[in-house]
Amino acid sequence: MSPPLPGPLAPLEPLLGHYGYWAVGAVVLVEDFGVPAPGETILLAAGVYAGAGRLDIVAVAAIAFAAAVIGDNIGYLIGRVGGRAFVHRWGRYVFLTPKRFAAAEAFFARHGGKIVTVARFVEGLRQTNGIIAGTTGMHWRRFLAFNALGAALWVGMWATLAYLAGDHITALYDEIRRYQLYVLIAAALLIAVFALRHFLRRRHET
Template structure:
């Protein structure tokens, strides 16, 4: 992880863009480390807080579009064949597919805020050829919310950012559980509403 920290410290917004784009393009780079570190740099006035948020979110969109295109044009067999070179396997696809098949297009929004799922969620959207407008809107809003939370946490923790990086994952899993419950509740209300019509 020290190389990741060094890269962001030395190259600022450019490093944030590259890393966050790669993360959304199915490269397992932990944004829960990158964006808090960006918050730390913003606290130190080495980069701007809002520029870091904008750059990180745009980078997520760029990476997501690439992953969507791969899913759309290459399909699952292509991804499984070549994904192994970047650590992507059938289990990752199955997890993202499960979310997408169960909750539909709203998965793109909620999935942006769930560790592991956020990295691969664009692929099943591409497989399903989700409408581009909805894909972009859900990706933009979900990524912005996640990035803002991570950036703000790093900014507030400033001197303790490394402690945060080491201990953030258990909390992100709690957050993931809360998101799953929220999605299920939304889905059940929607289904019950349709049943009454």
């Protein structure tokens, strides 16, 4: 019998209990090219199931990682082929309004390719970073490298915490999300410092 899921994870119990690994892969996959799906939530729920012996944590992590990378690359292809016109026409059906897309694109442009890694942990950017990378013409291999790193960190962190925390994951998740903004600000400042250092070094050399 499947273990009960705590708090906000409970609505995913029928889906995860019936489809198991397929549910994890499918939900994470579609979330990563813009569809409003609970990818992070189902990863947490699968981690709790794995901790209770219902699923294998290695399989959960491997499937979630593969789905995350493939999903973002589908988003990249959409952005690369369809461009802004495609996003502006169809994005509203997945809550990607022109205003929201423009804000995400501006943020992406300011911080460069490294933001692809951090984007995995930011609601909104997690679902759109592939599309934005495609529309801005980011080189695919560079995107793939940063995206794979971000997916590995994201899956590794949430799957491990859910596996170990069990029923306490929702409280732990709320605490982490509370301080997430400060961590992201610190990461952005660190990226800015390295960018400025690189610029000054190049300027000095010339």
